[in-house]
Amino acid sequence: MDAAPRANRDAGFTLIELLVTVVITAVLGSAIVSFFGTQMKFRSDTDLQAETQQGLVAAFDSLTRDIRLAGACLPTQPVFVPMANSNNTSDNITLRTGVMNATTACVVTTLASAVTAGSPTFTVKDLSGFTVNGHAFIGDNTTGELFTVRSLSGTSGQGTITATAPLASDYAAASGVYALQERKYSLDNVTYGLPTLVRSIDGQAAVPVAAGIQQFQVEYRLNSGCPTPPSLTPDCIKTAVPANNAEWNQVSEVIVTLRAQSPRALSTGQLFVPQATTVRVQPRNILVYQGS
Numbered sequence: 001m002d003a004a005p006r007a008n009r010d011a012g013f014t015l016i017e018l019l020v021t022v023v024i025t026a027v028l029g030s031a032i033v034s035f036f037g038t039q040m041k042f043r044s045d046t047d048l049q050a051e052t053q054q055g056l057v058a059a060f061d062s063l064t065r066d067i068r069l070a071g072a073c074l075p076t077q078p079v080f081v082p083m084a085n086s087n088n089t090s091d092n093i094t095l096r097t098g099v100m101n102a103t104t105a106c107v108v109t110t111l112a113s114a115v116t117a118g119s120p121t122f123t124v125k126d127l128s129g130f131t132v133n134g135h136a137f138i139g140d141n142t143t144g145e146l147f148t149v150r151s152l153s154g155t156s157g158q159g160t161i162t163a164t165a166p167l168a169s170d171y172a173a174a175s176g177v178y179a180l181q182e183r184k185y186s187l188d189n190v191t192y193g194l195p196t197l198v199r200s201i202d203g204q205a206a207v208p209v210a211a212g213i214q215q216f217q218v219e220y221r222l223n224s225g226c227p228t229p230p231s232l233t234p235d236c237i238k239t240a241v242p243a244n245n246a247e248w249n250q251v252s253e254v255i256v257t258l259r260a261q262s263p264r265a266l267s268t269g270q271l272f273v274p275q276a277t278t279v280r281v282q283p284r285n286i287l288v289y290q291g292s
Contacts, residue, residue, distance in 0.1 A: 073098020073106035215259035
């Protein structure tokens, strides 16, 4: 009669066996949780690094495109310089590109009659493509100047353009008048909570291009002081800002250096800050003058 109960007792688990099972299960569970926690941190860090690199790529894409297009549809140097720059605590660069109409033709016209210095109003052969508050350039073979459009007498055909300020020089009939757009890149360290590369078009409010750009440096390689025969090499003069139009006319390469930082800290508590990256861009509309 005691055989059956004894068999049932033999078929159960002892307290020690249960404790061992619980411990093993806990260790395995802890290992699994730790593994997945590590994987989640790794994935989060990887995504954050990729986001930072993507911001850097977006900044370079925008900058290099506009630098290459600087001066497109506009007069060539030395009359017109398609770039401007100031080198303060943070660099900036202004790039000037001609406006194109709906058929991708450059918006350009000529004076219908001569205009004298001191006059803000002049007659052109075609107003198409010019806009109020838009930027423009007027010039001949020897001189030229930038201006902002205050008003237009119409939207197409022959008419008058009134600038916001009087012209500084005389211009003969048939002098060129070009619609253009100015794009200024700079760093904003205040508005967005972290350093951000921003772009302003024609003096309007700046908009973000890429967040997390903590360093923005622009330098210019001049085709001056080069070895003989002249060539674009590291031995040519490099400057932070060309001093005058004569030096701008020597620019043969724009050197842009950017350093990015992650918008949030990694799992280590540190920001991800990849090595600074530099690209060299040759503006398509800059004529290279051989230096001595």
